[in-house]
Amino acid sequence: xxxxxASDAVPSKTQNRFIAALRDAAFVGLITAGLSFPLIAxxxxxxxxxxxxxxxxxxxLVSATIAMxxxxxxxxxxxxxxxxxxxxxxxxxxxxxxxxxxxxxxxHPGVIAGCVLAGLIAIGLAAALNRSSVDAxxxxxxxAEPSRFYRLDTSGGSxxxxxxxxxxxxxxxxxxxxxxxxxxxxxxxxxxxxxxxQILIYVMLGWGLNIVVxxxxxxxxxxxxxYAVGCYAxxxxxxxxxxxxxxxxxxxxxxxxxxGILLGFPVLRLRGDYxxxxxxxxxxxxxxxxxxxxxxxxxxxxxxxxxRITFFGLPFTAADDGFAARFGIEFSPIHRNIFLFYLILAxxxxxxxxxxxxxxxxxxxxxxxxxxxxxxCRSLGINTTSTKLTAFALGAMFGGFAGxxxxxxxxxxxxxxxxxxxxxxxxxxxxLGGMGSQIGVALAAAVMIGGTELLRELDFLKVLFGAxxxxxxxxxxxxxxxxxxxxxxxxxxxxxTRSPSIFLKQRKAIAGALVKEGHG
Amino acid sequence: xxxxxxxxxxxxxxxxxxSCYGNIVALKKVxxxxxxxxxxxxxxxxxxxxxxLMMTIFGxxxxxxxxxxxxxxxxxxxxxxEVARLGIAQSPExxxxxxxxxxxxxxLMGAALGDPSSTAGxxxxxxxxxxxxxxxxxxxxxxxxxxxxxxxAIARALMTRPRLLLLDEPxxxxxxxxxxxxxxxxxxxxRRDGLTVFxxxxxxxxxxxxxxxxxxxxxxxxxxxxxxxxxxARPEIRAAYLEGGH
Numbered sequence: 001x002x003x004x005x006a007s008d009a010v011p012s013k014t015q016n017r018f019i020a021a022l023r024d025a026a027f028v029g030l031i032t033a034g035l036s037f038p039l040i041a042x043x044x045x046x047x048x049x050x051x052x053x054x055x056x057x058x059x060x061l062v063s064a065t066i067a068m069x070x071x072x073x074x075x076x077x078x079x080x081x082x083x084x085x086x087x088x089x090x091x092x093x094x095x096x097x098x099x100x101x102x103x104x105x106x107x108h109p110g111v112i113a114g115c116v117l118a119g120l121i122a123i124g125l126a127a128a129l130n131r132s133s134v135d136a137x138x139x140x141x142x143x144a145e146p147s148r149f150y151r152l153d154t155s156g157g158s159x160x161x162x163x164x165x166x167x168x169x170x171x172x173x174x175x176x177x178x179x180x181x182x183x184x185x186x187x188x189x190x191x192x193x194x195x196x197x198q199i200l201i202y203v204m205l206g207w208g209l210n211i212v213v214x215x216x217x218x219x220x221x222x223x224x225x226x227y228a229v230g231c232y233a234x235x236x237x238x239x240x241x242x243x244x245x246x247x248x249x250x251x252x253x254x255x256x257x258x259x260g261i262l263l264g265f266p267v268l269r270l271r272g273d274y275x276x277x278x279x280x281x282x283x284x285x286x287x288x289x290x291x292x293x294x295x296x297x298x299x300x301x302x303x304x305x306x307x308r309i310t311f312f313g314l315p316f317t318a319a320d321d322g323f324a325a326r327f328g329i330e331f332s333p334i335h336r337n338i339f340l341f342y343l344i345l346a347x348x349x350x351x352x353x354x355x356x357x358x359x360x361x362x363x364x365x366x367x368x369x370x371x372x373x374x375x376x377c378r379s380l381g382i383n384t385t386s387t388k389l390t391a392f393a394l395g396a397m398f399g400g401f402a403g404x405x406x407x408x409x410x411x412x413x414x415x416x417x418x419x420x421x422x423x424x425x426x427x428x429x430x431x432l433g434g435m436g437s438q439i440g441v442a443l444a445a446a447v448m449i450g451g452t453e454l455l456r457e458l459d460f461l462k463v464l465f466g467a468x469x470x471x472x473x474x475x476x477x478x479x480x481x482x483x484x485x486x487x488x489x490x491x492x493x494x495x496x497t498r499s500p501s502i503f504l505k506q507r508k509a510i511a512g513a514l515v516k517e518g519h520g
Numbered sequence: 521x522x523x524x525x526x527x528x529x530x531x532x533x534x535x536x537x538x539s540c541y542g543n544i545v546a547l548k549k550v551x552x553x554x555x556x557x558x559x560x561x562x563x564x565x566x567x568x569x570x571x572x573l574m575m576t577i578f579g580x581x582x583x584x585x586x587x588x589x590x591x592x593x594x595x596x597x598x599x600x601x602e603v604a605r606l607g608i609a610q611s612p613e614x615x616x617x618x619x620x621x622x623x624x625x626x627x628l629m630g631a632a633l634g635d636p637s638s639t640a641g642x643x644x645x646x647x648x649x650x651x652x653x654x655x656x657x658x659x660x661x662x663x664x665x666x667x668x669x670x671x672x673a674i675a676r677a678l679m680t681r682p683r684l685l686l687l688d689e690p691x692x693x694x695x696x697x698x699x700x701x702x703x704x705x706x707x708x709x710x711r712r713d714g715l716t717v718f719x720x721x722x723x724x725x726x727x728x729x730x731x732x733x734x735x736x737x738x739x740x741x742x743x744x745x746x747x748x749x750x751x752x753a754r755p756e757i758r759a760a761y762l763e764g765g766h
Contacts, residue, residue, distance in 0.1 A: 366629070372619055380604060381605045
């Protein structure tokens with residue numbers, strides 16, 4: 001028995017450790033911020049008339065906080081002293097690069113890139129150093145392999161699955177650079193913006209909705225409402241109060257989550273069709289309010305000239321203080337798009353990471369259990385109310401993030417972007433992808449958004465059907481055919497297997513054919 | 521029956537409990553007591569209100585009148601998840617296992633409330649009772665046989681470390697041999713671990729033989745009660761529930 005308990009403690013320790021390190025870092029960051037507020041952020045200096053003048057140096061405070069929190073995080077996640085020192089050095093190298101890029105005017109981009117690279121290598125090295133030490137420690141201190149049944153192994157996946165994910169991620173990261181190198185700044189704009197960014201927005205929305213529909217099993221037909229809340233949150237906060245995107249992004253998420261909870265409360269008792277109708281109505285309400293509350297939202301005319309994205313303060317303009325000038329490269333509008341691409345990629349990956357992480361924690365399992373059987377959940381002491389609300393809030397929050405991103409990318413929003421057909425497309429991605437499957441949803445988003453965009457490219461068909469032929473007119477028809485084909489051959493989605501969130505030595509996927517019809 | 525662990529102290533005490541579905545009264549002034557360490561069974565025909573009584577203890581439907589005293593506290597108004605937190609576990613009617621989750625995940629759902637550090641020990645304990653589940657650990661809950669699903673439902677309930685276990689028709693749809701297995705497990709849990717069990721059953725013969733005491737429910741009303749042996753000997757019970765059976 002003590003043997004079993006010991007083996008149980010090991011993996012959950014690594015998991016707890018990550019959370020503990022995050023908490024630690026946040027705490028240290030908070031202390032730093034608190035201390036630096038009087039010490040660094042505010043500075044009194046005598047001006048020409050010998051009057052004291054208060055200078056504000058908020059960026060110093062932010063820099064100090066980030067530096068301390070990041071260092072603390074690295075220090076607490078590694079065990080070995082060497083790993084800690086190397087890791088923290090890496091963090092400081094990256095921070096140095098970032099700081100120079102931000103403050104200095106005449107730095108060579110090569111130096112900055114070199115620093116970032118060296119920093120990343122140092123952190124990787126630290127991780128390797130740490131791992132080898134942990135492995136060594138394991139073989140030394142553990143005399144016998146304890147009963148394997150109690151190893152709550154939630155970390156690894158199947159090798160093939162991991163390889164696919166890593167390959168997909170690698171492709172996504174390399175995509176804009178490859179396209180840029182291949183087609184040049186002019187030719188690559190369309191591919192990065194219309195394909196890359198557009199697909200990733202929907203991947204993120206699909207993943208967000210997947211939490212609500214795929215995991216918790218709550219059919220939400222009004223998801224676009226949260227997207228709209230996030231979008232208008234940024235648009236209004238930025239145009240009316242001049243808040244920056246980086247401040248608005250979390251605010252948009254919080255506001256969307258708030259609306260998620262607000263929607264969640266009245267629909268707690270509903271399931272299935274009833275829930276679907278209420279969420280559908282909610283989506284319409286948000287749309288109608290946005291259209292008719294002209295004083296606030298400017299109605300159908302929308303909100304124009306929303307501040308564009310900046311590279312952490314550096315605008316993507318041809319001006320002297322712009323991104324290109326700072327980094328000593330030739331100005332091109334493509335820089336903004338590449339940055340937007342990586343931004344939405346990071347946001348989508350955050351969504352994915354949080355979802356995968358939560359799925360392995362009790363709350364994530366509770367979502368799935370809730371989808372399976374609500375009465376059983378209650379009889380096991382699971383608070384179904386809070387479980388549903390967290391699913392709604394979390395899904396809504398990611399929708400809000402995506403909305404803020406949409407606003408900063410478009411520079412203009414109006415309610416027409418948030419119609420029911422958007423909700424339906426996102427839901428279609430989740431269903432077609434295979435409910436609950438992250439990779440399946442991403443695949444479905446790529447096929448649906450990329451596919452319809454690709455139709456515009458089929459100019460050669462004009463040779464066959466005459467010059468008036470426009471393939472993109474047929475996209476709904478083709479989409480319909482695709483849906484029918486899916487219903488016949490893949491009724492449970494592209495990826496219809498569910499891998500257990502917890503397993504023994506090896507994952508065993510659950511075949512879609514065994515899954516109850518109509519239940520994903 | 522060993523009487524060593526049974527006390528006369530009431531663990532669960534229903535006093536004049538009434539509950540309804542809309543306008544239909546499903547339970548009428550039910551008085552029922554389960555003492556610590558006992559196995560108490562409730563038998564009755566289809567639609568007599570057995571499962572309603574079980575669900576009423578768990579708060580859905582809520583008792584419209586009367587008190588449900590558990591360990592000295594009236595739990596009649598509590599929502600289901602809070603009842604579960606008081607140390608009452610339920611294996612609901614129809615087993616209700618999480619069909620698409622693995623056996624392991626199902627068991628962990630039962631442990632969701634407790635201290636994670638005791639999970640390994642609890643699993644060990646449950647596997648000692650149901651070795652079959654250990655073999656089926658990675659299998660999807662829905663692909664288990666009926667008997668295994670029932671074992672899983674009981675095991676999952678045991679993972680919550682209950683002091684009182686409510687079982688709703690564990691013999692439903694199972695082969696006689698499997699029913700015997702399940703009932704043996706219930707007896708063992710009671711004798712060895714001192715677990716108090718409240719068992720709702722249609723299989724009157726087995727249930728009354730297993731239980732220390734029994735109640736008979738007809739149309740939402742308790743009509744008879746007594747020790748298991750007493751009730752088994754009664755001619756009206758034999759006529760109503762045991763004819764043609766064993």
